[in-house]
Amino acid sequence: MSTVAITFADELRARSDDDLELIFQYRPDLVSPVPNDFSSLAARATSTPSLVRALDSLNMWHYQIIEAACVLPEPFKKSELVSVTSEESTFALDYLWQMGLLYKEGNNFRTPTNLKLLIGDEPAGLGPQSSGKVDFTKLKDVPKSSADVLAKLTWGPPRGSITNIKKPGTAIGWLLDNNILVALDSHTVALPREFGIKLRQGKVHKELITTAPALTGKEVAQKQIDLAAIANISTILRWCEELLHNLSDEPPTALRTGGIGVRDLKKIAEHLGVDEACAGFVAELCYLGGLVVVDSDDQILPTSAFDIWLTKPAEERWYSLAVLWLDTSRVSGLIGKVIDKNIAPLGPELDRAGVSLIKRTTLKVLLENPKISPEMKSIQEVVKWWNPQRVNSDFIEWNLREAEWIGITGQGGISTFGSNLLNASELLGVEAALPKPVDHILIQADNSAVAPGPLTAELSAEMGTIADIESRGGATVYRFSEASIRRGLDHGKTGEQIKTFLSKTSKTPMPQPLDYLIADVAKRHGRLRVGSAHTYIRCEDEGLVQQILHDKKCEHLRLRKIASQVLVTELELPEVINELREYGYLPAAENASGVLLSQPNLRRAKSRPKPPRIISEFTAPKASVVLAAVKTIRAGERSRKVEPIVAGTSSNETLALINQYIDEQRTLVISYADNNGGVSNRIIEPISISLGTLTARDETTGEIAQFRIPRINGVAPSLTILENKADLDL
Incomplete structure (x- = not known):
């Protein structure tokens, strides 16, 4: 029974x-x-x-x-x-x-x-359940005007608004009088659930969707997908490196909420040569990896983890970022959107529950449909079938865009590298597929240089110091300018060192205009020096001092002349240097002893990396964990049942009984007082007694535990207690 x-x-x-x-x-x-x-x-x-x-x-x-x-x-x-x-x-x-x-x-x-x-x-x-008896025969006599009202309410929403319940009109009035509609308040009527199902021909849904719709899209050769994906992987690694070097050179100040401001994001986007949505994604990716942090002085700076990251192989660097992107609950696509306020990268407003689930479902669909570059509407419908509760069309679109940027997909289709990542393969194939780095450049006559492939890490870092990237692709075009050469000088280079480096690295001769540009900037660099007084400006050229003092663009610096060669201001040193450079001057910093500060400007955050927490989904537990959980609950249930039955025993009786059960290898129940004074029953398998402590296996957890003998209030064999409990129940 x-x-x-x-x-x-x-x-x-x-x-x-x-x-x-x-x-x-x-x-x-x-x-x-x-x-x-x-x-x-x-x-x-x-x-x-x-x-x-x-x-x-x-x-x-x-x-x-x-x-x-x-x-x-x-x-x-x-x-x-x-x-x-x-x-x-x-x-x-x-x-x-x-x-x-x-x-x-x-x-x-x-x-x-x-x-x-x-x-x-x-x-x-479907509407609320009817409170009274339902008479379906009245549906046969529904007037046509009332039938039109029912047709609108049948498939939902089941509510309708009216001006006044006391004057509902002929159509609705008939339905109310015959209890086919019910009044929820003075302005709302609803179709009861029972009538709704009857009008739906006895069904709850118009159509039961038992299988996922087929994915439609353009078929792309796997080779083309992988070629596009490996180019994307190379690009995303370069973007991350360029972003972090740029933050080291010109760290922006964080917003009060901790994010990157609109103007600073625009500057970063211009430096990377991408739009602001992509720049925000790259910043978030670095943030996830702990490569960037908002420092204690509110400056956004690379962390020391960035230097370690640079030494790793490309495949390991890519994996460390891609796997975090898969699990993150932060939605980079929201950057720049205005909800309560503008949403900024690195800010706290980007977390959204369930995003990782939608992301993995989207990629799972691509994984099950290889060589397909899906139509957006089609993949949105498929993902909606798999996750009807969490579907958001924008999230799916953003996930696909980011998967392409990061190289998990190429031309819309899942790449071999993405498949290996999702299947947790030991080798991803990235290292073998990346083009071999080159160790030379080709300087052009127009103050530009072409890198005919990805540069080695050392060469790329050097070029990033003295030149700006103008265009990217299979080959990278660098542009030399006054500002870029000055940046190289700020990093501790001399004009001669820059010339020597370019001569050795380039397979084409250095043109005369570039030679003159380097010499001219090097000659002027450091003539004007800025230090901390609060901040002072000094220069041996008194004419240049007078020029700055009377320059209207510098009025907001509130400069004051205290000597023929010295100006002072209340503003901070970095701000003064940046402003003067923006207005065409070329100052260099010096320390309190007047020594020119031209060491490499590798600025790193003093704070430790603080990557955002990952609100990940629960993964399927291992079989051993599941078996242990079932055993634990069963044991806990037995312990709960016998709780009121363990009788108190004296210290001598407790020791005698425990020793007896150790010899007989029997399971027993002890009444045990914890550190907070609470008493609970524990089902254990006693092993040994030493120094006033009982060592036993706790049946609830399956682990070896130790119990202080003075805290054991009572002892009884578990089988006897269960039998006594059964007798009491009877």
Whole structure:
């Protein structure tokens, strides 16, 4: 004779170990941490956060079945659910029961209360349940005008607005008089759920979508996808490197909320040669990897981790960023959008729940459809079927765009490198596919230089110091200018060192205009010196001092002349230097002793890397973890049942009994006082006693633990207690 389960906890107790293992596999959050007993498991499984995660894992078909279950009066039979859905729902019903989203009461089913609240008051667009008796025969006599009103309400939303419930009009008035519509308030009427299902021909949904729609798109050869992807991988690594070097040279000041301001983001985008959306994504990627941080003085600077990252192979550098992008809950696509305020990169407003789930689902669809560059609408529909609760068309579009930038896809299709990453392959194939770095450049007559491929790390760093990147592609074009040469001088180079470097590196001779440009900038560099007084400006050329003092563009610096060759200001040294350079002067910094500061400007944050937390999804637990969880809950349940029965024993009796059970290798229950004074029963397997401490295996956790003998209030064999408990129950 079957036992009727009254509560969800009772129903869980009646499940087999195999069924419990399934609920943990389908809902991994239930084992983190493992509940103490079935009451705790039931409370966890029906809590709102856990139910939200469970609903997120459902596809469209399973979600529709849950909606149908929430529509039916409880408890409902399997046949009742099938009648409002389809015969195929039998399979879905078993799966949803195994997940713990439904539970049994005899041969019937119930849904947790919190689940109904999450689904909402109008599941599948159906209205509230009727409070009175429903008479379907009245539907045969509905006038045409009233039938038009019903047609609009049948498939939802089931509510309609009217001006005044006392004067509803002929069509609505007839429906109200015959109880086919009900008044929710003085301005709202609704179609009761029972009439809605009847008008839907006895079904809850117009169409049950049992399978995902087919993905449509353009077919692309895998070789072309991989070529595009490896170019993207090379580019994203270069963007990250250029961004961090740029932040070292000219660190922006963070907003109060911690993000990068609009103007600073625009400067970074111009430096990288990309739009601001892409620049924001690159900044976020570096932030995820702990390569950049907002320092204690609010300056945004690279961390020491950047220097370590640069020494790693390209494949390892790419993997360290790509794997974090897969799991992050931050949405770079929101950068620049105005919600309550403008959303900035590195700011706290980018987190969105469920983004990682949508991202992985999107990539899973691409993985299952290789060599396909999908149409945007098509992939949005497919992802919506897999994640009906979390779908956001913008998020899918942004995820695909970022996957292309990072090189997981190429020309829209999943790349070999992306497939290897998603399948957790040991070798990704990136290192072998990247083009070999070159160790030379070709200087042109127009003060530019062409790198015919990716430069070696050392050469790229040197070129980045003395030249600006003008265009990118298979070859990179660098442009030499007064500002770029001055930057090289600031990094400790001399004019002769720059010339020597270019002569050795270039396979073409250095043109005369570039030679003159380097010599001219080097001659003028450092004539004007800026130091801290609060800040002072000194120059042996008194004419230049007078020029700056009377320059209207410099008025806001509030300069004051204190000697024929010295000016002072209250502003900070970095700000004064940047302003003077912007107005065409070429100052150099000096220390308090007057020594020119022209060492390499490798600025790094003093703060340790503070990457944003990853709000990742729970992953399927290992089989060993699941088995241990089932054993723990069973043991905890037995401990809970015997709790009131362990009798107190004296110290001598306690020691005697424990030694006896050690010799007999019997399981026993102890009443044990914890550090806070609370007393609980513990089922243990005693091993040994030493120095007033009992060493035993705790059956609840399966781990070896130690128990202080003075804290043991009582001892009894677990089998005897269970038998006594059974006698009491009888």
